Amino acid sequence: MHADVQLGSGVQPQDFALLDGLLAPREATRAIFAVKLFSPQITHLVVTSARLLGVAMPAGHVALQIPLTDVAGVDIKAHGFGRPNAVLVHRKTACPADLGDASPRDRGGIRLAITNAARSPQVVVIPSPAVGPVVPAVPVQPESPPVIAAEHAQEDTPEEVHASGWHRRVPTSGSIELPPDPRALDGLGRNHSLETAIADLVDNSIDASATHVLIRMVRLNGRLTTLYVVDNGKGIPDSAIDTAMTVGGQRDYQSADLGRFGLGLKAASFSQAQSLTVISKAADSAVVGRRWLLDGNRKGFHCDVISTAFASAEFGRAWGLPGLATGTVIRWDEVSGFPATSDPARVEEFITQTASALRSHLGLVFHKILEAGRIVIEIDVEDVDLDAPPMRTPVYPINPLGYQRSGRHGYPKELKAERDAVSLSFRCHIWSPRASSQAFKLPGGAEARQGIYFYRRGRLLQAGGSWHGLHPMHRRLQLARVEVEIDDDIIRIFSMNPEKSRVNVGPEFARLAEQAVADDGTTFQDYFTAAETTFSDSRKRKSERRPMAPPGKGIAPELREAIEREIPLDEEADPIDIRWKMLPRDDFFELDRDQRVLWLNERHRPAAFGQRRSVNDAPLLKALLFLLTENLFGGEYLGPRDKDNLALYQQILTAAAKSNQP
CATH class of the missing domain: 3.30.565 (Heat Shock Protein 90)
Structure with a gap:
């Protein structure tokens, strides 16, 4: 660790013995800050002369890397609920990247000044008051250009010079050959x-x-x-x-x-x-x-x-x-x-x-x-x-438009437009509000994945993330995804970055979208309204349901997510655990209202079919019992009807379990 490396609060030089192994040749460390992010796990933000690295220590794993050429700025500010010290990297070609929470002592701001000095980008770390300064690298100076060649000299004709002295064209006196520096690789x-x-x-x-x-x-x-x-x-x-x-x-x-x-x-x-x-x-x-x-x-x-x-x-x-x-x-x-x-x-x-x-x-x-x-x-x-x-x-296919049932009747719809001999089709999809598959969530979440999905020759170039001027991003549009195929006839109105991860559109794209209409007269405005209504109606149905106690231990994470997605939870109620133990009799379950545990009899536990038993096993059984018994945990005591229902559930479930035994 060099003396010119800026260390944030709580960072010790000896913690980073493995850091040099993560860096490329001639890549130097500039600053290190402690952060906390759970998914992906990031414990430290490392600023180098070429990249920003989100590193998980002590594993030494680089969870996130952003080149300085793509960084517009970095700061610490409030972001989301209960996060006053979120570290946000503002990028030129993508949405801001969240690197977790910084130490409150660094709250003065992690700010970076990035310059493209001479041959390579340079980083100057502007320290917050709690940390010391860093000495930036000396920029590489360009070499002198080769001798001027006159074969491409180009001078203005008199009619190309305005009376005011302004030149219609830029005159040249020759050209120079500037071969790339070998370090350009x-x-x-x-x-x-x-x-x-x-x-x-x-x-x-x-x-x-x-x-x-x-x-x-x-x-x-x-x-x-x-x-x-x-x-x-x-x-x-x-x-x-x-x-x-x-x-x-x-x-x-x-x-x-x-x-x-x-x-x-x-x-x-x-x-x-x-x-x-x-x-x-x-x-x-x-x-x-x-x-x-x-x-x-x-x-x-x-x-x-x-x-x-x-x-x-x-x-x-x-x-x-x-x-x-x-x-x-x-x-x-x-x-x-x-x-x-x-x-x-x-x-x-x-x-x-x-x-x-x-x-x-x-x-x-x-x-x-x-x-x-x-x-x-x-x-x-x-x-x-x-x-x-x-x-x-x-590698299995993950189709971001591959729902089993559309979220709204009549969709997907094909909106078409033609302008100046350019034809473009927009296939508009609306996902079901109850969707929970990997294809719907995608990395970053469904809300961040709304937008246009550009394809070329069956290859996905951009997986949503923007409406490209058609509409602002909004949480109510998280069910909306539009498929656009870029073929040779219309490729001139698009451009893509060399990494094939983002498509840029020209003004003609927005004009075509404004004119696009389906066979039944549906426009883009109608489509956005339908997507918002589908999302709002699903939230309305959820709000009309009776709030329930949150699920606790013994319930698989994916089951817990489904319950939380469909049912409003009573935030003041303690969670209900569903767990296994050996009960003294053949009873199927036992209700412990004081400890808020629904105990299931180990004697009736389903077989694991060769797999190791887990505390989160039998999700189907636990889901049914949670919905059946959740209301029995409320109130100060069980009324006559509650006791009668409890006895009824016990008798039927116990009889069913016994009949299933060999």
Whole structure:
């Protein structure tokens, strides 16, 4: 830990012995603040010379990373209920990121001044009164440009100069060639996350007509070292490998291809790793390989040639993909996000979280392609110290528009518009207010996922998050999602970022939406009204129901969420627990009003079907009993009718349990 690192209150230098292992070469720590966020778990905000990191200590796991190029500002302010010290990162290309709660002693404000000085972004941490100063890095100064060449000189003609002296065009006296600094590779793809970076590589596999893609993490001596993305596509011929590895190299894109910029492979890879190796084999072509290294001492754009022997051996490893006569192997080494430890518990936790995040993101982005059976995506982990095949986990589609029943009669509806020979269709969906599936909630929650869902060739480019000028975001519209397919005829009115995670629309998009109408005359205003009414009616029905005591221990979290979603809770009432114990008789249950526990007889506990029993087991039985007996816990005593009902429930349930016994 260097002396120029600013430490927030409660942060000790010795707490961060593992921090250097999380940073890229030449990436320096600027400041560290203690924060608290439970999902995802973040304990510290780390400010580096290139990124903001949300880190979970002592595991050393990077839960969130935001490049400085995407940061508009950071501050501490009240956010939500009971959170006066929330740390909010204001981003240029996305909604603000919540990094949890800071120490009240840092309440003066975590503020960052970010400059794009010379070649790279610089961060100056403006300390709050409770903490000390930090010395910013010295910006890199640009080199002198090459000699001016006169071949592109362009002067104004007299008629292009206004009488006032204003020039209609900007005159030039020549041009200079400004080749990129070799260190420009270091800045490629800084807006990528691990999930979006791998999705970009899967795009290439789909463009290569692959039917199977394998994502593999490799562990050596207990530590994660390498990541592979392998496909059985058409491969890259030896005559085209150099073009594929050229930064900004343009191949001949087909109309159905998902690639567009000539940067995807390199930008995605350099955002996550210091070494990119590509090994490929096409039909009637030898196995060929190239490697890029992010070397701080690089003097030019020199790409390494992989030996034929190693390339053939690497391509021929036991990947377990069908039809691997042709295909491509992408290898990342020195992956920046991998934990800098061999501790088994921390490595397993990272693998579990990373695999889950990848399945969620890839399942969402490629859900149409997966549902159509065009591709199979699998994830595994290879331990090279063990002589055992790795266990694979498939990626399943997560359809954000895949409800079983629409939330409103007559929907979805197709709204269409045409203007200046441009036709656009909007497929308007309304989810059911009772929806609780992963496809509805999505990361960030349903309210944040309302909006436009842009697709191109079946690939999801943006999963809601904005109405793009059609309507402000509002909680009453959280059931509303609109599907728009971007094809070649209308692509000119859209643009997308290189990470393929956000679509920008031009003014023509809003004009088309204003004119859009369904066959029955429905407009966008009608659609928004219908979505708001559906949501409001569901809340009204809930408010008319009798408040009930909240569910307590012994009730599964997903069951508790369903109860809380459908029934207004009495916040002054103590929770009701439902638990198992051995009762002295064959009675099915016992009501303990004083302790507010509904005891179920262990003798009648359902079998766990080979699984370990849990305190949250038998959710169907517990849901029925909660609804049946909740009112018996209210009041100072049980009345005659309550006692009669209690005896009735006891007799019938006990008889049913006995009849079910062998």
